[in-house]
Amino acid sequence: MAMSFLKPHCTHRLPSSSSILNSPFPTISPTKSLFANGSSFSTRIPNHFRARPISSTPTKPFSFKAFSSQISASAPKPDEMPARVGFLGLGIMGSPMAQNLIKAGCDVTVWNRTESKCSPLISLGAKYKSSPKEVAASCDVTFAMLADPQSALDVACGEHGAAKGMSPGKGYVDVSTVDGATSKLIGTRIKATGALFLEAPVSGSKKPAEDGQLIFLTAGDRSLFETVAPLLDIMGKLLCPYAPHHPFSEAFELSTFCLRSRRYTTQSKFFLGDVGNGAAMKLVVNMIMGSMMASFSEGLLLCERVGLDPKVLVEVVSQGAISAPMFSMKGPSMVQSLYPTAFPLKHQQKDLRLALGLAESVSQPTPIAAAANELYKVAKSRGLSDEDFSAVIEALKVKLQSQSKE
Numbered sequence: 001m002a003m004s005f006l007k008p009h010c011t012h013r014l015p016s017s018s019s020i021l022n023s024p025f026p027t028i029s030p031t032k033s034l035f036a037n038g039s040s041f042s043t044r045i046p047n048h049f050r051a052r053p054i055s056s057t058p059t060k061p062f063s064f065k066a067f068s069s070q071i072s073a074s075a076p077k078p079d080e081m082p083a084r085v086g087f088l089g090l091g092i093m094g095s096p097m098a099q100n101l102i103k104a105g106c107d108v109t110v111w112n113r114t115e116s117k118c119s120p121l122i123s124l125g126a127k128y129k130s131s132p133k134e135v136a137a138s139c140d141v142t143f144a145m146l147a148d149p150q151s152a153l154d155v156a157c158g159e160h161g162a163a164k165g166m167s168p169g170k171g172y173v174d175v176s177t178v179d180g181a182t183s184k185l186i187g188t189r190i191k192a193t194g195a196l197f198l199e200a201p202v203s204g205s206k207k208p209a210e211d212g213q214l215i216f217l218t219a220g221d222r223s224l225f226e227t228v229a230p231l232l233d234i235m236g237k238l239l240c241p242y243a244p245h246h247p248f249s250e251a252f253e254l255s256t257f258c259l260r261s262r263r264y265t266t267q268s269k270f271f272l273g274d275v276g277n278g279a280a281m282k283l284v285v286n287m288i289m290g291s292m293m294a295s296f297s298e299g300l301l302l303c304e305r306v307g308l309d310p311k312v313l314v315e316v317v318s319q320g321a322i323s324a325p326m327f328s329m330k331g332p333s334m335v336q337s338l339y340p341t342a343f344p345l346k347h348q349q350k351d352l353r354l355a356l357g358l359a360e361s362v363s364q365p366t367p368i369a370a371a372a373n374e375l376y377k378v379a380k381s382r383g384l385s386d387e388d389f390s391a392v393i394e395a396l397k398v399k400l401q402s403q404s405k406e
């Protein structure tokens, strides 16, 4: 069902293979190696790129400026987007996400339980309404970025909740991390008004939110997904599979090919089907993340205990198969017992709790996540709820201290 405010050019589709074959840009032969060492990366090339031999034009040096301007030139224009956008919940994530929408030229109306957090956005041009209901009533699409299942429910379905301001032709996009049951409840209440619903939890933390580099895990009404796609692209990541910083940098011609037109980029937003699937995917991702961080913490402390420098461990890990941006970003401050909050520890424990509930619902054993969850609970009981989740290492230090007393 099309929404009343749908603009005709809101949909982003991949080009047909014939249009690619007629494209002026170089394409690549599946049998021809691009690499000096003759290595093949044929499994990495989508079929639609396998049309003609690569052009012999010499590779140009990479220019970040040109790269950025190509990206921004392809950014969605305000007239391609839903006209009025609401944003509920202006915490660590919601504030920068709303800010990026405003900076991109969207007409944004904000609300937050603690009203003072609206001020910086109002000074950037946002409008303000005094309840979720009023925001929803005055906007075409309303986003919500709330702490947990209870607050997401309250804001959507409470007395002055968004559902009260919804009606046919509008859409509600809940980007909070909640469990599937909560998301379905919210979706049912929103859809009972005739409006559309999309759950769209995000991967990526404070910095990716600020940089417009989030990954959306969406499910629900497909037409709402298509309507809000340009907005998700403002807040989210645009990925080119052959980006110039990719280790296979010889594929630069192909990167240029990808970047010359937005049509050839792969976007980091996933549509996963029915409501509940986005929530489940997000919980699985964060279950893995919570366990990884707990394990990394154990490694840092063990290193120290056996007389090795944990800073060197961070370096070693960063160069091998288990390297992860999370370890490289958080490791150096963890070594100094500093935990500047990007992802609050209380939210990580909430996500582990919800993921364990998900696993329980299908009788899936998750002993590692269960052990990690206990550690986050200890950290919470030590007053670390509002620290970054990397402060979970403190829970292990506590254990070490109590052991050494025995």
Ligand SMILES: NC(=O)C1=CN([C@@H]2O[C@H](COP(=O)(O)OP(=O)(O)OC[C@H]3O[C@@H](n4cnc5c(N)ncnc54)[C@H](OP(=O)(O)O)[C@@H]3O)[C@@H](O)[C@H]2O)C=CC1
Pocket: 088, 089, 090, 091, 092, 093, 094, 112, 113, 114, 115, 117, 145, 146, 147, 148, 150, 151, 154, 155, 175, 176, 177, 178, 202, 203, 204, 205, 206, 342, 343, 344, 347, 348
């Ligand atoms: N931080 C991160 O790295 C990431 C977080 N997430 C998820 O995004 C969501 C938001 O996270 P984040 O921004 O970090 O969290 P914050 O704790 O910074 O913000 C939470 C928001 O929820 C609001 N809120 C809390 N309780 C209520 C309530 N009872 N009624 C109304 N509003 C309420 C807060 O309002 P107030 O300002 O009044 O307290 C605030 O706007 C969470 O679900 C989190 O798991 C997802 C990806 C990354």
Ligand SMILES: O=CCCC(=O)O
Pocket: 177, 202, 203, 204, 205, 286, 343
């Ligand atoms: O929910 C928080 C996720 C944090 C991240 O993906 O970096």
